[in-house]
Amino acid sequence: MQYRNPSGPLDNFRAFLHRAGAPFTVSTIIVAGIFLFASFLSRAFYTFEGSFAFSPATAYTHIWSFFTYPLVQFPGAALTYLFSSAWLWFVGTSLERSWGTQRYAAFFLAMSALFAVSIMVGTWALRDPHGPVLWGLYPPLAGITVAWCSLMPEEAVCVWPITLRAKYIAIIVAMVVWFMAGPILGLFAELAPLCAYLYVRYGRDWGRISHQTQRDSRVIKIDFDKRGRERRTSLDGSPVRSPFDIAGRIRDMQERRRLEKLLRNSGIKDPDWIDEDHKFRS
Numbered sequence: 207m208q209y210r211n212p213s214g215p216l217d218n219f220r221a222f223l224h225r226a227g228a229p230f231t232v233s234t235i236i237v238a239g240i241f242l243f244a245s246f247l248s249r250a251f252y253t254f255e256g257s258f259a260f261s262p263a264t265a266y267t268h269i270w271s272f273f274t275y276p277l278v279q280f281p282g283a284a285l286t287y288l289f290s291s292a293w294l295w296f297v298g299t300s301l302e303r304s305w306g307t308q309r310y311a312a313f314f315l316a317m318s319a320l321f322a323v324s325i326m327v328g329t330w331a332l333r334d335p336h337g338p339v340l341w342g343l344y345p346p347l348a349g350i351t352v353a354w355c356s357l358m359p360e361e362a363v364c365v366w367p368i369t370l371r372a373k374y375i376a377i378i379v380a381m382v383v384w385f386m387a388g389p390i391l392g393l394f395a396e397l398a399p400l401c402a403y404l405y406v407r408y409g410r411d412w413g414r415i416s417h418q419t420q421r422d423s424r425v426i427k428i429d430f431d432k433r434g435r436e437r438r439t440s441l442d443g444s445p446v447r448s449p450f451d452i453a454g455r456i457r458d459m460q461e462r463r464r465l466e467k468l469l470r471n472s473g474i475k476d477p478d479w480i481d482e483d484h485k486f487r488s
Contacts, residue, residue, distance in 0.1 A: 228298060228299035228303060228310075229302075230311045231294060231295065234276070239287070239291070241258075241277055241278055241279045245279060246281050255278045258275060259278045259340065260272060260274075260322045260339065260341070262329045262330075262336065262337035263336050265322070265326055272322045273318050275345075276343050278341035278342065287342070291343065297354040300354060315346075317345075317350060320401060321340070324394045324395055325391065328395070331394070332391065352399040354372070355373060355375050356406045358372055359371065359376075360373070376403075380399050383396060
């Protein structure tokens with residue numbers, strides 16, 4: 207009697223995606239790799255890829271290209287694909303496990319579309335009838351990287367052969383986006399990383415305490431206020447103020463100065479705390 211495995215190749219592939227805990231990130235890397243491999247096999251595949259790449263000249267007739275251009279890969283950029291895939295695996299899987307697949311996928315698609323829209327608006331402002339063609343993982347990956355770095359700005363990341371803090375990596379990514387797009391068009395291209403930072407910092411609180419179930423990999427929020435609404439707090443538990451709350455920020459600064467002065471006058475000797483500007487020296 208011959209034993210047959212009841213699970214087919216599709217079932218095994220689904221199990222692999224869920225085992226990694228980041229099915230959307232893994233699927234994106236695999237599909238982009240398929241595009242790259244197909245480009246090596248046949249140059250005729252370029253015509254097929256052209257309909258998925260984003261171009262401001264054909265944006266009205268290829269609406270799907272706002273979301274599909276990250277999947278397009280060309281043979282001459284094989285090393286770029288390998289580096290982008292490795293970095294997407296590093297930051298993308300981390301965010302997807304924390305946020306949940308649906309929310310992370312919506313954020314990834316929003317970054318792709320927002321970057322394409324900013325480039326299209328920039329070409330209109332410069333009166334360029336064609337504009338650059340977008341393809342590759344880097345445009346949405348820039349926004350994802352800025353979001354990841356904004357959540358943990360002091361995290362040390364080893365980028366061989368040096369170690370950088372996450373906040374400096376975000377600055378480098380923003381500078382690369384500006385350099386790749388050009389001096390004028392790059393100003394429009396910075397819209398996507400900027401929105402990623404504002405969304406993570408002020409839009410919603412992704413740093414609150416959460417629990418991730420092992421069954422369906424969904425994130426269950428357990429931090430609520432007295433009325434049962436999700437509480438917006440920062441990573442240290444303090445309320446997140448709007449960037450337009452100037453009066454609240456002034457009160458925070460005054461309270462911080464008051465606490466520093468109180469600590470100075472308490473007589474506590476802490477060798478790790480140094481008052482460099484000597485503002486509160488009596």
